[in-house]
Amino acid sequence: MKKIHFMNKDERNAKVAFQPLKINKNFKMGLPKEEIFFKRFVAATEKGLHEHLSKELGEDYGQALVDGDPEIDFNSIGKKINGTDLVYLDSKGEVLYAPPIIKESIIGPDGAEKERRKSENIPSNVDDELPVRWSDQKIPIQDVLKSFAFMRTIQIMHIDGLTYDFLYQMAKELSEEKCMAMIGAGKQGKNPLIFQANGSPYRGFLEGRVKDKKYKLLLHLSNMELKKIG
Numbered sequence: 001m002k003k004i005h006f007m008n009k010d011e012r013n014a015k016v017a018f019q020p021l022k023i024n025k026n027f028k029m030g031l032p033k034e035e036i037f038f039k040r041f042v043a044a045t046e047k048g049l050h051e052h053l054s055k056e057l058g059e060d061y062g063q064a065l066v067d068g069d070p071e072i073d074f075n076s077i078g079k080k081i082n083g084t085d086l087v088y089l090d091s092k093g094e095v096l097y098a099p100p101i102i103k104e105s106i107i108g109p110d111g112a113e114k115e116r117r118k119s120e121n122i123p124s125n126v127d128d129e130l131p132v133r134w135s136d137q138k139i140p141i142q143d144v145l146k147s148f149a150f151m152r153t154i155q156i157m158h159i160d161g162l163t164y165d166f167l168y169q170m171a172k173e174l175s176e177e178k179c180m181a182m183i184g185a186g187k188q189g190k191n192p193l194i195f196q197a198n199g200s201p202y203r204g205f206l207e208g209r210v211k212d213k214k215y216k217l218l219l220h221l222s223n224m225e226l227k228k229i230g
Contacts, residue, residue, distance in 0.1 A: 004156065007131040007189075008170055009181075015127070016163050021153045021218065040081035045073040051093075125185040125194050133189030134170070134206065138179040144205055148222040151202065156217040171208030171215035180205040183219060193221065 007013040030036035046052060048071035057064045064070055088096040106115040126132055139147075158164040174181060183204030185191040192201030202221035209216040 001157075001159075002127075004126045005128060005131040006156070006166075007133045008166065009134045009136070012166065013131040014163050014166050015159075016167060017157045017159050018154045018219070019157065021155050040084075042076050042079045042081060044071070045076050047071075047073060119198075122194060122198050124196050124199065125191065128185075130185070130187060132183055132185050132193060132204070135182045135184055135189045137182045138174075138177065139182065139205070140179050141207065144180050144220075147226055148203070148205070148220075149224040149226060150205075150220045150222050151200075151224065152221040154219050154221070156206075156219055167217050168210070168213075168215045170206070171217045172210050174206065174208030175210045180207050180220070182206075192223075 001017045001019060003015050004018050005013065005015050053061050053064075053071060057070065061070075088100055090096055102119040104117050104119050105113055106117070108114045156167060158167050170181075183189070183193065183206050185193055193204045194201050200223055202223050205220040205222065207218045207220060209218070
């Protein structure tokens with residue numbers, strides 16, 4: 001189970017667990033009392049792709065497809081695929097035997113490329129020596145929902161009795177105040193949360209729910225702020 005180093009508003013910190021929020025599905029694909037299986041089959045080979053067909057038959061090869069089925073490789077089409085390997089191709093379709101050099105392209109508001117630079121390796125920051133912090137900023141739940149689009153939600157969970165008390169008190173306070181607390185990384189808690197190396201940066205919004213001695217602490221993640229047009 002993955003861990004996150006968490007600090008509350010009183011600057012008490014602990015390492016706790018987190019996992020993606022489980023969604024209970026009330027439906028099942030397939031026929032009643034029948035199991036559904038997914039299998040992969042070969043749908044086309046390289047000779048059946050547009051690049052090859054246009055070289056062999058010209059750009060207008062529609063009638064040739066009707067007359068002779070040149071796009072179908074009868075020795076390969078329909079075969080089961082048991083496993084696949086990921087390979088990288090260059091612009092000419094040749095296999096690359098060394099990792100490609102990835103560059104970042106910075107696009108401006110007008111859609112034009114403003115800068116191209118070497119990609120940086122950005123480490124995860126949620127299980128570091130410095131904990132992610134509960135900031136002083138609390139926002140009413142309705143205001144958060146109208147201002148940000150959530151991309152992911154994870155559930156924060158205790159790993160022992162001490163961390164249960166630690167998380168329960170956070171959930172209780174947020175539930176009673178009907179608000180969310182902003183969560184950030186770094187010394188001041190102002191940096192975005194990054195859950196894996198070179199992963200997407202997110203703003204964190206902590207929501208708490210309690211019922212008797214049960215609690216649910218949800219960390220909603222957003223990288224998109226909603227703004228009015230005009």
